[in-house]
Amino acid sequence: MSDLDNSLDWLAALKWDADGMIPAIAQDESGRVVMFAWMNRESLQETVTSGHAVYWSRSRKRLWRKGEESGHFQKVKAIRTDCDGDVLLLAIEQVGGIACHTGRESCFFNELQGERWLPADPVLKDPKEIYK
Amino acid sequence: MSDLDNSLDWLAALKWDADGMIPAIAQDESGRVVMFAWMNRESLQETVTSGHAVYWSRSRKRLWRKGEESGHFQKVKAIRTDCDGDVLLLAIEQVGGIACHTGRESCFFNELQGERWLPADPVLKDPKEIYK
Numbered sequence: 012m013s014d015l016d017n018s019l020d021w022l023a024a025l026k027w028d029a030d031g032m033i034p035a036i037a038q039d040e041s042g043r044v045v046m047f048a049w050m051n052r053e054s055l056q057e058t059v060t061s062g063h064a065v066y067w068s069r070s071r072k073r074l075w076r077k078g079e080e081s082g083h084f085q086k087v088k089a090i091r092t093d094c095d096g097d098v099l100l101l102a103i104e105q106v107g108g109i110a111c112h113t114g115r116e117s118c119f120f121n122e123l124q125g126e127r128w129l130p131a132d133p134v135l136k137d138p139k140e141i142y143k
Numbered sequence: 144m145s146d147l148d149n150s151l152d153w154l155a156a157l158k159w160d161a162d163g164m165i166p167a168i169a170q171d172e173s174g175r176v177v178m179f180a181w182m183n184r185e186s187l188q189e190t191v192t193s194g195h196a197v198y199w200s201r202s203r204k205r206l207w208r209k210g211e212e213s214g215h216f217q218k219v220k221a222i223r224t225d226c227d228g229d230v231l232l233l234a235i236e237q238v239g240g241i242a243c244h245t246g247r248e249s250c251f252f253n254e255l256q257g258e259r260w261l262p263a264d265p266v267l268k269d270p271k272e273i274y275k
Contacts, residue, residue, distance in 0.1 A: 014245070015253055017260045024260055034166055034179065042174025047166065047230040059255070092260055093250035094243050098179040100251045111226050113146070118225040119232045121147055123191070128149045128156055128224055 015096035022052060026097040035099040037064060037085055037110065045110035045117040046085075048075070050099065062087055064101060081141045083107045114138045147228035154184060158229040167231040169196060169217055169242065177242035177249040178217075180207070182231065194219055196233060213273045215239045239268075246270045 015024055027033055033055070037046040048066040050058070054074055057065040064085035068075035078084030085103040092099055111118040113134060120132035147156055159165055165187070169178040180198040182190070186206055189197040196217035200207035210216030217235040224231055243250040245266060252264035 015260060017253060017262070021255055021258050021260055036168055036176060036179065038176060044168060044170060044176065044232055047168065047225060090255040091251040091263070092253045092255075093179060094245055094247075094252070095250075096253070096260070098251075100176055113226055115226075118227075119223040119230075120226070121149060121224045121228070123153055123222040123224075126153050128147060128153055128228070130149070131223070 014094055015092060022056070024096055025055075025092060025099075026095065027052070028097075032067065032069075033097060033099055035064075035066065035101055037101045037103050037105075039103055039105045039110075040088075043117050044119055045103070045105055046077075047118070048077075055099070058087055058101075059090070064103060078106060081107075081109070081112070083109050083141070085110070109135055109141070112138060112141075114141060146226055147224060154188070156228055157187075157224060157231075158227065159184070160229075164199065164201075165229060165231055167196075167198065167233055169233045169235050169237075171235055171237045171242075172220075175249050176251055177235070177237055178209075179250070180209075187231070190219055190233075191222070196235060210238060213239075213241070213244070215241050215273070217242070241267055241273070244270060244274075246273060 031051050032049045035050045038044050051067045054065040054067045064077045066075045084106040089102040114136040115132050121128040122131040163183050164181045167182045183199045186197040186199045196209045198207045216238040221234040246268040247264050253260040254263040
């Protein structure tokens with residue numbers, strides 16, 4: 012892949028995949044990587060204008076305003092892209108301190124131990140209390 | 144997507160995409176996200192057995208032993224996956240302190256400023272000195 016052409020308009024400079032998507036990594040202020048999801052142009056534009064992370068739900072095939080059900084919004088502080096412009100990195104403030112639908116701080120809670128993935132982080136809030 | 148079934152063997156538990164790939168995020172010990180790339184089963188297995196990050200280069204269609212040309216290997220300290228098991232997060236030690244082919248610490252050096260992506264990190268080493 013060729014390097015990002017930063018003379019281009021910001022949306023045109025990005026390399027969208029065949030489905031019009033780009034992967035997005037959300038990292039909170041402590042440096043914790045809390046989530047990974049996908050964006051299309053519309054969700055990225057709304058993210059920039061609203062200041063809150065908006066993803067594209069590939070399973071539900073619609074805009075996914077993170078926090079719309081859980082209240083766990085993500086305030087976007089900065090957006091970066093990589094050398095070839097095909098991935099986004101969002102610096103976010105995680106409202107409620109919980110990004111994962113399992114009630115954990117981060118979705119990345121399964122750690123490889125030998126031949127198994129084992130949950131390595133505590134559940135901070137019962138999902139039944141989050142999604143009422 | 145259904146949650147990860149951590150009773151399964153670690154490779155079977157992961158959700159590989161239609162091309163047999165899974166995205167992988169590399170994060171160094173300072174918390175900096177330095178790279179994003181793709182893995183197939185073979186590259187992930189070699190990563191685990193060798194202790195060094197091995198990706199699948201989609202452009203070159205071959206295993207990409209990170210550092211094979213630059214010397215900038217990534218020692219893998221831990222591997223996590225997310226709630227639904229379709230993304231990997233690698234805790235790495237970045238040999239040489241440079242992950243990016245542009246000679247920067249991280250590939251995520253372009254920051255959105257208004258309507259443009261602007262390089263926000265210094266080049267630590269001239270790429271001509273890295274790839275001789």
